Amino acid sequence: xxxxxxxxxxxSVPEGENLxxxxxxxxxxxxxxxxxxxxxxxxxxxxxxxxxxxxxxxxGRLNASLDKSSGRSTLYIAASQPGDSATYLCAVSGSARQxxxxxxxxxxxxx
Amino acid sequence: xxGVTQFPSHSVIEKGQTVTLRCDPISGHDNLYWYRxxxxxxxxxxxxxxxxxxxxxxxxxNNRFLAERTGGTYSTLKVQPAELExxxxxxxxxxxxxxxxxxxxxxxxxxxx
Numbered sequence: 698x699x700x701x702x703x704x705x706x707x708x709s710v711p712e713g714e715n716l717x718x719x720x721x722x723x724x725x726x727x728x729x730x731x732x733x734x735x736x737x738x739x740x741x742x743x744x745x746x747x748x749x750x751x752x753x754x755x756x757g758r759l760n761a762s763l764d765k766s767s768g769r770s771t772l773y774i775a776a777s778q779p780g781d782s783a784t785y786l787c788a789v790s791g792s793a794r795q796x797x798x799x800x801x802x803x804x805x806x807x808x
Numbered sequence: 809x810x811g812v813t814q815f816p817s818h819s820v821i822e823k824g825q826t827v828t829l830r831c832d833p834i835s836g837h838d839n840l841y842w843y844r845x846x847x848x849x850x851x852x853x854x855x856x857x858x859x860x861x862x863x864x865x866x867x868x869x870n871n872r873f874l875a876e877r878t879g880g881t882y883s884t885l886k887v888q889p890a891e892l893e894x895x896x897x898x899x900x901x902x903x904x905x906x907x908x909x910x911x912x913x914x915x916x917x918x919x920x921x
Binding site: 738741746790 | 812843850851852867899903909911912915
């Protein structure tokens with residue numbers, strides 16, 4: 698059974714810092730990995746999707762890496778801004794495409 | 809293009825009552841997923857439709873939950889009778905057949921008293 702763990706559970710940083718969020722999963726037989734953002738009371742917004750054959754994906758100030766063999770992914774946020782404050786969720790997809798989620802990292806970027 | 813919509817946004821019901829949640833996927837998306845997050849837990853998969861067919865319902869917690877997707881468009885998730893432990897946020901997501909990214913709706917917040 699796939700299990701996804703996200704560390705840390707919460708993170709508070711001053712504006713402008715670069716930061717890394719971590720995600721690990723127990724079963725390396727994944728199809729892809731997605732990072733989502735969730736704002737309070739809102740739905741999930743997909744940030745980046747990495748296929749199992751890829752090592753990383755970049756979008757603006759975000760960079761996600763994937764090491765499938767070790768069961769790890771990181772989300773790097775450069776030059777953080779208060780608007781980046783949200784809960785960040787990592788989810789892995791198996792062959793059936795259903796997503797298995799971690800419990801999230803709650804990020805606060807202080808002005 | 810309209811996103812995934814869910815109705816209602818909030819529902820408060822008493823134990824033993826029935827509630828029906830609705831999800832309208834993005835037009836043209838054959839794949840529709842239901843997930844839920846109960847208090848303090850991570851988001852869990854409930855079931856997956858491809859058009860009107862249930863592809864995978866392995867995450868449905870018990871037979872008090874019934875999902876339908878008549879005509880392969882919108883989907884409903886009925887909870888009957890509702891129990892206290894059903895409280896949580898129910899998310900719907902959709903994706904086209906040739907893409908991997910799932911697009912999520914805002915969720916329905918269900919509170920069973």
